[in-house]
Amino acid sequence: MDPDRFTQLDATTWQIPQQGNMRVPGILYADRQLISDMDAKVWEQLTNVAALPGIVQAAYAMPDAHWGYGFPIGGVAAFDPDQGGVVSAGGVGFDISCGVRTLTTGLSVDELQPHRETLADFLLYRIPAGVGSTGRIRLKDAEMTAMLEGGADWAVRQGYGRREDLERIEEHGRMAGAVPEAVSERARKRQRDEMGTLGSGNHYLEVQAVSEIHDPEAATAFGLQPDAVVVSIHCGSRGLGHQIGTEFLREMALSAQQYHISLPDRELACAPLNSPLGERYLGAMRAGINCALANRQILTHLTREVFAHVLPEADLQLIYDVSHNTCKEETHTVGGEKRRLFVHRKGATRALGPGHPDLPEAFLDSGQPVLIGGSMGTASYVLAGMATSEGKSFASACHGAGRAMSRHQATKRWRGEDLIDELAGRGIIIRSHSYRGVAEEAPGAYKDVSAVVEAAEQAGLARKVARLRPLVCIKG
Amino acid sequence: MSDSGTVDAGWEHFQHGADIGIRGVGATPAEAFARAGMALTAVITRPETVQPRQSLTLACQAPDLDFLFLDWINALVYAMATEGLLFARYEVAIDNGRLQATAWGEPVDRARHQPAVEVKGATLTTLEVRQLADGRWLAQCVVDV
Numbered sequence: 001m002d003p004d005r006f007t008q009l010d011a012t013t014w015q016i017p018q019q020g021n022m023r024v025p026g027i028l029y030a031d032r033q034l035i036s037d038m039d040a041k042v043w044e045q046l047t048n049v050a051a052l053p054g055i056v057q058a059a060y061a062m063p064d065a066h067w068g069y070g071f072p073i074g075g076v077a078a079f080d081p082d083q084g085g086v087v088s089a090g091g092v093g094f095d096i097s098c099g100v101r102t103l104t105t106g107l108s109v110d111e112l113q114p115h116r117e118t119l120a121d122f123l124l125y126r127i128p129a130g131v132g133s134t135g136r137i138r139l140k141d142a143e144m145t146a147m148l149e150g151g152a153d154w155a156v157r158q159g160y161g162r163r164e165d166l167e168r169i170e171e172h173g174r175m176a177g178a179v180p181e182a183v184s185e186r187a188r189k190r191q192r193d194e195m196g197t198l199g200s201g202n203h204y205l206e207v208q209a210v211s212e213i214h215d216p217e218a219a220t221a222f223g224l225q226p227d228a229v230v231v232s233i234h235c236g237s238r239g240l241g242h243q244i245g246t247e248f249l250r251e252m253a254l255s256a257q258q259y260h261i262s263l264p265d266r267e268l269a270c271a272p273l274n275s276p277l278g279e280r281y282l283g284a285m286r287a288g289i290n291c292a293l294a295n296r297q298i299l300t301h302l303t304r305e306v307f308a309h310v311l312p313e314a315d316l317q318l319i320y321d322v323s324h325n326t327c328k329e330e331t332h333t334v335g336g337e338k339r340r341l342f343v344h345r346k347g348a349t350r351a352l353g354p355g356h357p358d359l360p361e362a363f364l365d366s367g368q369p370v371l372i373g374g375s376m377g378t379a380s381y382v383l384a385g386m387a388t389s390e391g392k393s394f395a396s397a398c399h400g401a402g403r404a405m406s407r408h409q410a411t412k413r414w415r416g417e418d419l420i421d422e423l424a425g426r427g428i429i430i431r432s433h434s435y436r437g438v439a440e441e442a443p444g445a446y447k448d449v450s451a452v453v454e455a456a457e458q459a460g461l462a463r464k465v466a467r468l469r470p471l472v473c474i475k476g
Numbered sequence: 477m478s479d480s481g482t483v484d485a486g487w488e489h490f491q492h493g494a495d496i497g498i499r500g501v502g503a504t505p506a507e508a509f510a511r512a513g514m515a516l517t518a519v520i521t522r523p524e525t526v527q528p529r530q531s532l533t534l535a536c537q538a539p540d541l542d543f544l545f546l547d548w549i550n551a552l553v554y555a556m557a558t559e560g561l562l563f564a565r566y567e568v569a570i571d572n573g574r575l576q577a578t579a580w581g582e583p584v585d586r587a588r589h590q591p592a593v594e595v596k597g598a599t600l601t602t603l604e605v606r607q608l609a610d611g612r613w614l615a616q617c618v619v620d621v
Contacts, residue, residue: 039493066493067493068493069599069600069601069618069620070601073493073494090599090600093620094596094597094599094620095596095620130586130591131520131584131586131592131593131594132584132585132586132589132591134560186554189558190557190558192558193560199594200591200592200593200594200621201593201594201621202494239558242553242557242596242597242620243554243597245597246550246553246596246597246598249597249599249600250543250546250547250550253543254539254543266600267599267600267601402494403493403494406491406492406493406496407496407593407621408489408491408496409491411592433586434586434590434591434592435590436521436590436591436592437590437591437593439592440592440593
């Protein structure tokens, strides 16, 4: 995409001035190179989101933005229900509350080293991953309802994990306002075999080493030291979330006329926040968030079981759990006035700055941990929300590297078996049930995550705390 | 921008950022839908590895052909997810906004099928069912993986 289509405000802030049917400007945070590598659709989609009813301040795109469904991936937009604001199923995405959590282990790389292969084997055995895998937990209807209301809090009550985990999860592990009755029977059925499963595609469970510390104070607050071993889990709300997204995307697209919403693109399918459909979606979507939180909590429990077996001296403590496909009701200051807004983050992470009242006490000085997934061959990052993120992007930051090439191009260029050997030569163990899946997720198919986090820091969204390098990756 | 598949087979993939576009072309909308179903299978695995050992009937209804195609692909996604199946062959009939179909396939065998990725759902992105200048029909959309 040509950066000169934007008005450059500073090195990492690029504006689409309000024009045509836009109600607010569009703002993209990125550097010139990242923008040059982006799809031109980001410009178009940002412009379209800026035209939606009730949008407040600006339509934002993060440094990892790319062509999405109506909303760009890496998009952030806030809507005011009292000004006709809308909620969009496409603006949340199919994988509701897909996210990342990272846990410290108390182990050093040297302590892990002799056990890496065994650990990888046991993790692959214990963590249901990839197409065709099923979880071992079958929920009866009433249990499913309790899970959809309770999220990770429900999971902890069932014995999956520890009560202290909950403080380290957004919404304390339980999204309020979930309406299980708004979740269809089909969505429930699709989840039947999928509780406690990783999924496929870019989802993973990775054992990582802290390879660089950028902010020693925040790293200490997060429990990160050089050469410490951590575990990161990336997955979402599984079949239940996908089905909620599928059903409401269709219904919203077919109902737009009824609500007199003129859509620049039908993919922006949405409904007024103050409408029966909007409210029903919010209730179902929040239940989907709880499903994702419960799922990551169960996977955490399974991971702890594996470590207890292979490396009993390990103690897996949750640093934080972030979601990056959500719409949440939040209070933000706009033009000096506090307003209740519904913030869509599609492929974007909440990034609360220091002192925010919703932060756990341990992070009041540092800001919220923002967990950025990379690729299985490069790096991931732990960032911390900056005080400036509130004014810049409704306290949001990027979520990952983003793909640089299609899955098909990747399979033409790499063979899964060769990639596994090559990564093994670099000390990275890959375990997967599908060679083709590995090829599609080749590290070279992803953009440079370092450039994305540099831009996020320079833009004042989230600052670098630590870099993580992969040791063992269980591919979904 | 054909990415894979052949025109002879009547289906192909096209590129969309992190995801994949599926496209079927046929003499009728129903044939285009069936061939797009093969493109869907090919997102997950090599279609020639899937045997038509069992069948499933599907039905959907929508206000127009675009949404009927969306519903068809989503019905296949749902059947694959809940029945643990992959599909090798489809027969589709469309009459007055109603679709009736039979899909033949078999349960996922991870060693043999090497399934790369699950499909989460069909999107409205590039969703289109239309007649081409040569009289054939095209049906396509991007699927989220």
